[in-house]
Amino acid sequence: MPDGLTIAYDRCRRLHQKHGRTYYLATRLLPVWKRRHVHALYGFARYADEIVDRTADRPVAERERLLRDWSRRFVAGLHGERVDDPLLPAVLHTITVFGLDHRDFEVFLESMAMDLTVTGYADYPALLAYMEGSAAVIGTMMLPILQADDLAAAREPARQLGLAFQLTNFIRDVAEDLDRGRVYLPEQDLAEFGVTRADLTAATAAGKASPAIRALIEFEVVRAWLHYRRAAPGIPLLAARSQTCIRAAYQMYSGILRAVQDADYDVFARRVTVPTWHRLGLAARSVITPPGTPVTVPFGG
8 A cells, every 4th residue: 555545544543542442452353454444434433533522622613613624625535636634545545445335424424513512412312313423324334344245134233233332432431421511311311310410410529320320320221232132133244254353342342331230330430441351351252252153142231
């Protein structure tokens, strides 16, 4: 590859390694030639997210301009224009190699723009509409790279896995998102359990969830397990080496939910994580699992 393209792919890889440790570890189980393309998609998503979240000290109008200008460069690249950007050449190359659907990327960028002004969601359908762009389309972007004999059959499970991963993040990161002025847990759910934003803020300050908040988190965990269940049938449909990677990612991310359960649904006492030794064990187990083996939703789901 040209030097500039190699540099762009490496930048994506480094972003992935730094910010997506769980998924990066799973990606190491892919054939070498596939890894750079997964890194490119992660780098694209992460960089857009960084424009939104790492510039929080700037006025919204300026952040909108930064995201809009970067999005325009990306769209120009889709139309064959030369793009002066340290990351986008890798993404554009991956899109061309696999013939990825441009609309998936447009929907993703629309969701990123929502994060600049939307601070909450009335109900779960409203949150799902946001996650369609922020998570579900990531699954469909990945499918051609992961390869499946029947892409149509694998499409919905791939979407569901994206939703499962995203909702897992929202559950784990309630305090972190609140610090950015956002609450991704639906307002309807908060009301059902008698929880307000002020209660979430108080739990963050105290480093401890109230019984009502723990009940709310338990409800969201059950909802996330449903997405994992719907995603599970898609993994055996993938190419053998891709199954190993996605099976590992599935087990590691769902392990975060199990850790939330083990913490009695208190995500305010500390940031819930899966220990490195356990993640490595899950990766090793995925390597020795025969291709085509059905995925069992972990105990507790």
